[in-house]
Amino acid sequence: MLSSTAKNLYWMGRYLQRAKTTARLIEATQRMALQSRGKEAEGVVAIFGMDDEFRQRQSQDGRLSDLIDFLAFDENNPSSIVSSIGSARRNAREERNNITVDVWESLNGLWLELTAKLRGNRATLDRGALIETVKKQSVMVFGAAQVTLLRDEAYNFFQIGAFLERGDNTARILDVKFHRLRPDGDPHTEEMDYFAWSELLACIGAVRTYRRIYRSSLDPKRVAELMMLRRDVPRSVHHCLWMVDLAMRELADAYGTRGEADRLAGELHARLRYARIDQIFDTGLHEFLGDLRTDVATLSTEIGRQFLLD
């Protein structure tokens, strides 16, 4: 397999995951906006670190539909859903010979539907329905990958891309939203905004999961624990880095060599695996997540250096 193939599949995984996260995030934010008076739009843009870009494009009164258009359908925003799907499709198109027809068709189908709808009349565009389509169809793409791709090197690079992105996304969402709700980072509190915290869980689709696991009312510390440390929650940071580590080990076994990327993947996985939530809050959640995200970025660079030769 060529290094450029590894690279394309890695980025295909990342972009696809980014689009999926964004779709879910928009849905959760939309619900939140209907139930509380907070300026949720700004918080969401902060997750992507794009406050300035958004403010420049936003109309005067700051409507929610501006936010959705910016995050979902703005082709000038490189992180928007339509840009991400477009990039994932470009990566896939370059690797038509290394992915299955099922993966290609589901991804290409999503792109065709999305761009066709966006070329139509924006005034009558059903934004909610289109976001729903993105969510459903990207699950289909991941499903097709899961069911049909050969479990070879290429598959592992796709997995690493998708899970690295997903873990990073969850860490970002938690970091930004937690500190909007608790600017001092203190999880202990008397009154708490139930809707805001359940919306935070909804961003990773884990409201019911929380109930199943804790069988208790919402507690900020437990919300953070679920999103970061629960290995059994498929969007938790721990689960994602575990999957990255597994895929890295499969590659190391196949290639018979190990490097800095392998060490870092193992170290990150272990950090999440053996962390305790109380300790994290003692030293500061924001600091912990900040370090984590820096290291995830370093891991991405090291993977590039070790395998992708960019």
Added chain:
Amino acid sequence: MAAKTFDEMRSGADGSIRAPYQGVSRWLDSTSPERLAATRHEVDQFYRRHGITFGAYGAAEGAETTIPFDIIPRVIAWDEWEYLHKGLVQRVRALNAFLADAYGEREICRAGVIPEQQLLMNAEFVSMAQGLKLPGGVHAHIAGIDLVRVGEKDFYVLEDNVRTPSGVSYVLENREVMMRLAPELFSARRVLPVANYTEELLATLRSVSFSDSHEPNVVLLTPGHYNSAYFEHAFLADEMGIELAKGSDLFVDEGRVFMRTPRGPQRVDVIYRRIDDAFLDPLAMRPDSFLGVAGLLGAVRAGRVNIVNALGNGVADDKSTYTYVPEMIRFYLGETPILQNVPTWRCDKADDYKYVSEHLAELVVKEVHGSGGKGMLVGPTSSKAEIEEFTLLLKARPDNYIAQPTLALSTCPTFVAQGVAPRHVDLRPFVLSGKKITIVPGGLTRVALKEGSLVVNSSQGGGTKDTWVLAPDAQ
């Protein structure tokens, strides 16, 4: 030439349906126009979903359009194919002998058959290829020979393509689609399969490795997804299970070619390149090329890697060399040419130039190095102003043009907006040469979708058809 156009379905004796088309004719009679239209629509959806696209240069919405596929197959009888097959093998053998000679001793020039300047002064002659000794002496491993038909027994070679002929993916995909759409047609007539093309192609590529390795590593070198034929590159690499590489995926170290992989460099033995000569190696050819591999041609010359097709093949398929092909067949093989050339005037000859400039309205005039149906004049369908304009072009550079009579290309029934109507077609069979010569039955039929048009190129609005060669017992 022939005043009356030959229709491959209807020009039987006394206007009856010709034997090979009996099945297709019955199918057309028994299928409603609505059903045909619905089928046509299904096909378009299928091609788009599968991303079987073709990026015509300069297309407005940029990247991707599909080549129109016509759902009515073109049918060739077994005895017709047998004849074409023999002629194609003969022609490609001669072209390969010529290429080996052109970059070797140039016996054919010494014998006075082809003037040496025809070779050495040719813009397509690549001096880097001088003295190349290639496995099996093969230069044109993949040849696309464009044929036209003007009568029951009259076939002509319109041109030879021995650089990087494209279109074979449509041969394979068109058949897949046709079998899906009209399985009943296949059960009635025995149609020879084409699906083994990629298997034969891989065998051909492996057979021309310089190394003795039993598992030579073959890669397909593409300019990338902006290229109009990118779909075909990906398709062929996928079907053969080989890597689809861009120039940046390969590098040369100590005279050997390697590909970059996550496990480290891996040796490459044969490169099926879909990049033009000029862009192959920035050190040897165009220095501004980002598509090629620095040092590649040195590795080829050192016999460390083989490239398919070979370097400098353009000298054999430009339109002025074309006129010599029958002579090549006599000279190298000592045989009488089976397939005929279209009579051709070469405007660099004073007599020919005079005739051509006086008869522009009747002739087809083409650039010697032109391709894709561009830069040509089709006299009978051109306006007075167009002809006058072309007269000036011709006068400025006579040596840049050849002229041929306007052939009445055969027609086939084709599904167009008004229903089923005859449209002009040509045929490009693909000839594979390695240890042996292989031709998958049929080839690519291109059809001019505009009424009366003779230009079948996909870049000029042509479409394609599934091409059937009927088995001997299906006659």
